[in-house]
Amino acid sequence: MEERILKVEDLKVYFPVKKGILKKTVGYIKAVDGISFDLKPGETIGLVGESGCGKTSTGKALVRLNPIHEGKVYYNGQSLTELKDEEFNKLRPDIQMIFQDPFSSLNPRMTVGEIIGEPLKFHRKNEDVTELVIKYMELTGLRKEYLKRYPHEFSGGQRQRIGIARALALEPKLIIADEPVSALDVSIQAQIINLMMKLQKELNLSYIFIAHDLSVVKHISDRIVVMYLGNVMEISPSKKLYSEPFHPYTKSLIASIPVPEPGKKGKREFLQGEIPSPLNSPVGCKFSTRCKYADDLCKEKRPILEIVEGEHQIACHHWRKINNVE
Numbered sequence: 001m002e003e004r005i006l007k008v009e010d011l012k013v014y015f016p017v018k019k020g021i022l023k024k025t026v027g028y029i030k031a032v033d034g035i036s037f038d039l040k041p042g043e044t045i046g047l048v049g050e051s052g053c054g055k056t057s058t059g060k061a062l063v064r065l066n067p068i069h070e071g072k073v074y075y076n077g078q079s080l081t082e083l084k085d086e087e088f089n090k091l092r093p094d095i096q097m098i099f100q101d102p103f104s105s106l107n108p109r110m111t112v113g114e115i116i117g118e119p120l121k122f123h124r125k126n127e128d129v130t131e132l133v134i135k136y137m138e139l140t141g142l143r144k145e146y147l148k149r150y151p152h153e154f155s156g157g158q159r160q161r162i163g164i165a166r167a168l169a170l171e172p173k174l175i176i177a178d179e180p181v182s183a184l185d186v187s188i189q190a191q192i193i194n195l196m197m198k199l200q201k202e203l204n205l206s207y208i209f210i211a212h213d214l215s216v217v218k219h220i221s222d223r224i225v226v227m228y229l230g231n232v233m234e235i236s237p238s239k240k241l242y243s244e245p246f247h248p249y250t251k252s253l254i255a256s257i258p259v260p261e262p263g264k265k266g267k268r269e270f271l272q273g274e275i276p277s278p279l280n281s282p283v284g285c286k287f288s289t290r291c292k293y294a295d296d297l298c299k300e301k302r303p304i305l306e307i308v309e310g311e312h313q314i315a316c317h318h319w320r321k322i323n324n325v326e
C-alpha cells in the first residue's frame with residue numbers, strides 16, 4: 001500500500017444546538033457527516049463545494065480547532081484522534097493552517113519580522129531568529145527590507161505571503177489552506193497559487209487546498225474531493241474531474257464555471273432548488289432533494305463511496321446508469 005501522510009476515516013463534526021435555560025441539546029448541525037479521504041506525501045487535494053458544505057469545519061477539525069464527533073484521523077499512520085492534547089501539541093508544528101483573510105489573522109501592531117518570528121521564538125527559545133525570518137521572507141518573495149514594516153503597509157497578496165511565511169517558519173509537512181486566494185484579485189490569485197506550487201516542490205509539502213470555486217483549484221490540485229452538505233460526493237484525479245465528471249453534483253458544479261471550455265461535449269446541467277439545512281439534512285443521499293436522477297432508493301439510503309476506477313471514487317447509487325457504464 002502506498003504511503004499516506006493523512007488518512008481521514010468517516011469524520012463527523014457536529015455542532016450541538018442548545019435551547020432553554022438549561023441549555024439542553026435539542027439537535028445537531030451536522031457540518032461534516034462522515035467523510036473519508038487520504039493524502040499522499042507531496043500531494044495536493046482540492047477540497048471543494050458550495051458555501052456551508054463543511055470544508056472549513058473539516059480543516060479545523062484536523063488541527064483540533066473543531067471538536068471531532070466521530071471518526072478517525074491518521075497522520076503518517078499515527079492516530080491523531082486518540083492523542084492527548086500534550087502529545088498532539090508536539091506534532092502540531094507539522095500541520096499548519098492558512099486562512100482566507102490574511103489581514104485578520106495578522107496582528108496589526110506587530111512588524112512583519114515579529115509576525116513571522118513569533119512561532120519560531122516559541123520553539124527556539126533564546127535564539128536570534130532574524131536570519132530564519134529573512135530566509136522565510138525571501139522564500140515567499142518578500143524583500144528583507146520589509147522586516148520592520150506593519151501589515152497595513154502591504155497589499156492583500158503580500159499579506160498572504162506573510163501568512164504563508166509565518167506558517168512555513170514552523171517547518172510544516174502538511175498545510176491546510178482555507179480559501180487562501182478567495183479575497184484576492186484574480187491576477188494576484190495566480191501569483192499566490194504559483195508561489196504555493198513552487199514552495200511545495202522546494203519543501204516537499206502536502207496541501208489540502210480549500211475553495212468554493214472549482215476553477216481556483218484546477219491548476220494546483222492532483223486530486224479533488226467534492227463535498228456537498230457534509231458528505232463527499234466524488235473524489236477524482238483533477239484532470240479527470242474536469243473532463244469527465246461522474247456525479248450529478250460535480251456535473252452541475254463544472255457546468256457553472258463561467259467560461260466553458262470550447263468544444264466541450266455534453267449538456268450543461270445547472271443546479272435547481274436550495275441547499276437543505278445541515279440541521280435537518282436528507283436521510284438518504286444528501287444531494288437527493290436537488291438531483292434529477294433521485295428515486296426512492298436515493299431518498300432512503302445514503303450511498304457509500306465506491307471505486308469507479310483507480311483513484312476515482314463516487315457516492316451515487318446510479319452512477320453507472322447516469323454515465324452509461326456497464
Ligand SMILES: Nc1ncnc2c1ncn2[C@@H]1O[C@H](COP(=O)(O)OP(=O)(O)OP(=O)(O)O)[C@@H](O)[C@H]1O
Pocket residue numbers: 015029030031049050051052053054055056057058212278
Ligand atoms: N462553530 C460553529 N457552530 C455552529 N455551527 C457551525 C460552526 N462552524 C460552522 N458551522 C456550520 O456548519 C456548516 C458548515 O460550515 P463550514 O464553514 O464548515 O462550511 P464551508 O464549506 O467551509 O463554507 P464557507 O465556504 O462559507 O466557509 C454551516 O452550516 C455552518 O453554519
